[in-house]
Amino acid sequence: MPKDHGIGAPSKRREDVRFLTGQGRYTDDINLHGQAHAVFVRSQVAHGRLNGLDTTAAAAMPGVIRVFTGADFAGVGGLPCGWQVTDRHGQPMQEPAHPVLAQGKVRHVGDPIAVVVAETLEQARDAAEAVEVDVEELEPVLDMKAALSDGAPLVHDDLTSNLCYDWGFVEENREAVNAAFEKAHHVTKLELVNQRLVPNAMEPRVAVGDYNTGTGDSTLYTTSQNPHVIRLLMGAFVLGIPEHKLRVVAPDVGGGFGSKIFHYAEEAFCTFAAKALRRPVKWTCTRSESFITDAHGRDHVTRIELALDAEGNFQAIRTETHANMGAYLSTFAPSVPTWLHGTLMAGNYKTPLIYVNVKAVFTNTVPVDAYRGAGRPEATYQLERLIDKAARELGMDPIEIRRRNFITEFPYATPVAVEYDTGDYNATLDKLIEIADLAGFDARLAESKARGRLRGLGINCYIEACGIAPSHLVGQLGARAGLYESATVRVNATGGLVVMTGSHSHGQGHETSFAQVVADMIGIDENMVEIVHGDTANTPMGMGTYGSRSLAVGGSAMVRATEKIIAKAKKIAAHLMEASPEDIELKDGAFTVAGTDRSVAWGDVTLAAYVPHNYPLEELEPGLEETAFYDPNNFTYPAGAYACEVEVDPETGKVTVERFAAADDFGNIVNPMIVDGQVHGGIAQGIGQALLERAVYDEYGQLLSGSYMDYAMPRADDMPFFTVDHSCQTPCTHNPLGVKGCGEAGAIGSPPAVANAVVDALQRAGHASVTHIDMPLTPARVWAAMQG
Amino acid sequence: MTKVTMTVNGKAVCGEVEGRTLLVQFLRERLGLTGTHVGCDTSQCGACVVHVDGRAVKSCTMLALEAEGAEVTTIEGMADADGGLSSLQQAFQDHHGLQCGFCTPGMVMSAAALLAENPRPSEAEIRGYLSGNICRCTGYHNIVKAIMAASGQDVSAIAAE
Numbered sequence: 001m002p003k004d005h006g007i008g009a010p011s012k013r014r015e016d017v018r019f020l021t022g023q024g025r026y027t028d029d030i031n032l033h034g035q036a037h038a039v040f041v042r043s044q045v046a047h048g049r050l051n052g053l054d055t056t057a058a059a060a061m062p063g064v065i066r067v068f069t070g071a072d073f074a075g076v077g078g079l080p081c082g083w084q085v086t087d088r089h090g091q092p093m094q095e096p097a098h099p100v101l102a103q104g105k106v107r108h109v110g111d112p113i114a115v116v117v118a119e120t121l122e123q124a125r126d127a128a129e130a131v132e133v134d135v136e137e138l139e140p141v142l143d144m145k146a147a148l149s150d151g152a153p154l155v156h157d158d159l160t161s162n163l164c165y166d167w168g169f170v171e172e173n174r175e176a177v178n179a180a181f182e183k184a185h186h187v188t189k190l191e192l193v194n195q196r197l198v199p200n201a202m203e204p205r206v207a208v209g210d211y212n213t214g215t216g217d218s219t220l221y222t223t224s225q226n227p228h229v230i231r232l233l234m235g236a237f238v239l240g241i242p243e244h245k246l247r248v249v250a251p252d253v254g255g256g257f258g259s260k261i262f263h264y265a266e267e268a269f270c271t272f273a274a275k276a277l278r279r280p281v282k283w284t285c286t287r288s289e290s291f292i293t294d295a296h297g298r299d300h301v302t303r304i305e306l307a308l309d310a311e312g313n314f315q316a317i318r319t320e321t322h323a324n325m326g327a328y329l330s331t332f333a334p335s336v337p338t339w340l341h342g343t344l345m346a347g348n349y350k351t352p353l354i355y356v357n358v359k360a361v362f363t364n365t366v367p368v369d370a371y372r373g374a375g376r377p378e379a380t381y382q383l384e385r386l387i388d389k390a391a392r393e394l395g396m397d398p399i400e401i402r403r404r405n406f407i408t409e410f411p412y413a414t415p416v417a418v419e420y421d422t423g424d425y426n427a428t429l430d431k432l433i434e435i436a437d438l439a440g441f442d443a444r445l446a447e448s449k450a451r452g453r454l455r456g457l458g459i460n461c462y463i464e465a466c467g468i469a470p471s472h473l474v475g476q477l478g479a480r481a482g483l484y485e486s487a488t489v490r491v492n493a494t495g496g497l498v499v500m501t502g503s504h505s506h507g508q509g510h511e512t513s514f515a516q517v518v519a520d521m522i523g524i525d526e527n528m529v530e531i532v533h534g535d536t537a538n539t540p541m542g543m544g545t546y547g548s549r550s551l552a553v554g555g556s557a558m559v560r561a562t563e564k565i566i567a568k569a570k571k572i573a574a575h576l577m578e579a580s581p582e583d584i585e586l587k588d589g590a591f592t593v594a595g596t597d598r599s600v601a602w603g604d605v606t607l608a609a610y611v612p613h614n615y616p617l618e619e620l621e622p623g624l625e626e627t628a629f630y631d632p633n634n635f636t637y638p639a640g641a642y643a644c645e646v647e648v649d650p651e652t653g654k655v656t657v658e659r660f661a662a663a664d665d666f667g668n669i670v671n672p673m674i675v676d677g678q679v680h681g682g683i684a685q686g687i688g689q690a691l692l693e694r695a696v697y698d699e700y701g702q703l704l705s706g707s708y709m710d711y712a713m714p715r716a717d718d719m720p721f722f723t724v725d726h727s728c729q730t731p732c733t734h735n736p737l738g739v740k741g742c743g744e745a746g747a748i749g750s751p752p753a754v755a756n757a758v759v760d761a762l763q764r765a766g767h768a769s770v771t772h773i774d775m776p777l778t779p780a781r782v783w784a785a786m787q788g
Numbered sequence: 789m790t791k792v793t794m795t796v797n798g799k800a801v802c803g804e805v806e807g808r809t810l811l812v813q814f815l816r817e818r819l820g821l822t823g824t825h826v827g828c829d830t831s832q833c834g835a836c837v838v839h840v841d842g843r844a845v846k847s848c849t850m851l852a853l854e855a856e857g858a859e860v861t862t863i864e865g866m867a868d869a870d871g872g873l874s875s876l877q878q879a880f881q882d883h884h885g886l887q888c889g890f891c892t893p894g895m896v897m898s899a900a901a902l903l904a905e906n907p908r909p910s911e912a913e914i915r916g917y918l919s920g921n922i923c924r925c926t927g928y929h930n931i932v933k934a935i936m937a938a939s940g941q942d943v944s945a946i947a948a949e
Binding site: 684 | 806808816817821822823824825826827828829830832833835862863864866867873877880881882884886887888889890891892893896911912914915916918919921922923924925926927928929930931932933946
């Protein structure tokens, strides 16, 4: 029987009621008294020199309050980058300035040039049309390899080239890896593209700046996954506002998927302008604007090789990746193709030697940063496509070749600098074979064939490193931030609790699952626990939500704070019952003296804490409120096995996903319903990447797929029902909940399953030369592959 | 500016609007009914779906003036008479048919319109009907399941954990 409350129960989400009745409070729902509206004038060319800007006509338009340009931001800092990568020669990456509004040059379509602030949105929009921009177009830098050739135009004139860094990992292994390839029995090679994606959270970004002239305090309401990070970056590096005079609020946020981690120019602008104009300033992104301003994801071009012996044992892996940074370094961009990608190249396998080379390149495109999975989908896709190809070349079963190379003993130190604490890859693969009904595949294949359809089966494994991250480690790797998380647990006199967390929920359901954990620890009803997040004014400094870290890191902080609460409450209970604190037990919301029938209720103790008439005041402070910061000592390593079955229409090349199964090991589970939902959403994004989505630039640097008319978002009729399972559980060994994180797994594990399935379908139909098709596997690409 | 009058969630409302004012702007900005969302500017995402004279309409694609005299229902008008969740809304909660909640009002409004014209839709009919509503969180699995459950169908066999 599943539990009906506490840890492990599929508790219904309390946040749903407000979302289902239209009572959510998203940033665009916030309107402040006296608010003005901002509309950005953006570059319409990919690369150009700004020779002049005439705002005279716009400033004279009805309702216009002021037109801001780059000159207004001359004394203001640029948008900072939060991660400095060191290249293979020990040199720091090239790090260009990133102005709030363009200074001298524009570097991608959408780069902000000026902002009109007016009484109404319509007036601001009309006046923005009247700003005259004199731009001298320059040759755009678009292709990554061309960008690195001699004589290529420079995206940033003050850098020596368009190369951000040339990273080698592990550099010391390079020669040993090359030697292993020279004596290999067999080498499988693959060149592939992990295409650029647009994250497309359904809520477009919004920023509302406010300034209190009486106190000198600034407030920013913004669509962020990490309001404390925005406060720190914007306050300290851009606007020079100390944190105690700056409040950042991220209320209900309509999805993030990474794109709302980063500090964006519009946030700094609205905060700055509100102070300059002494009135609130609001900016709401249109979807068209989102496409050319939200950080994009992926965009890697990779050559990967696998050396094998005659039995199919992996001997070595060697990769070379070009990673697109876009025009500027977004907040965490440099870490994605390096520490979130290179460290995952061992996958689930005991390959002894690995060398990863990544060249990060500036181009005249929208900046690229973390998008659900961030580096780990790229690693998984390369590895799992390559293994499938190797199995085919060696005539081995794709499941057998994986099993042969599985890591089976833990902890396991990979040759790419991480140590897997625990896992059981055979268990998830066995579970997958069961839930995907692989035994029934041949019958389904015959049925498809009878209808004139090709059918294919793709399977793959994945591992990810999440629960980001040990601060001491990421500090050594170039992070300019710590990656702990925080929680304050405030117990009220009548026994209810408020938990203030530094993490942020934008769809993950923390308000429900976090309450389950605390209620379970104390033995009280979940409804006695309220979760507060998203406002720097009433939550402890925290690093926010991304990298599947909220429960593993934020939840651990909450557990630590609750443990402190329980320890203190036991002392109070001991005093009330005239017993020793060591003899006090807490169960089902009551404190008892072990071995006796003496007990006091939770509420008696909390009341005593705040009405300390009978209380050990000489030993214990009144009150019941504790804070904990938790810094993990390792990443967590969720892993699993996925299977996809597709049908391909031989006439058109159209692929349909007929079945999809996922067997994941997330360690312990707090709310299985929410975990299922996280996996479903990740799989859909992975299928979207595999079959539908691609950000396409033309030769002028114009984004052709710049709206939902052109960018193929996955829709309900593109998806089947999914079969997901998380009953294989090897609990994380180093956090108190034994949890691993589930937010990104679906997006990491699913693209290779789909691609493997399509290649399998074509191979079974006799297209022996088709060993790889780049994503998205559109009908045109699949049809072309079938034509040879 | 032109005066427009309509009935929204059973209440008569009126306001002065520009010719270019969209119905969704009128609902959100004039009436403060912020449950209806704007997720795109090309009439694709469906976060703004409301009912106009009983039909599901993308309120970003209709001028406020076009709704003159119409009966409009928004997500704020979907709860039961006693203020509790309707059976459709309850099915979304029971089956975890929402995560971030941003597309949810449009999903509920589209689903309600579907069930009004087809009380027992198949999975394929639901997926087809929702092709104008984009969700980035759920992979649609639990939305489709919730709508099937709300129409009285047994969903216990659908891809359990």
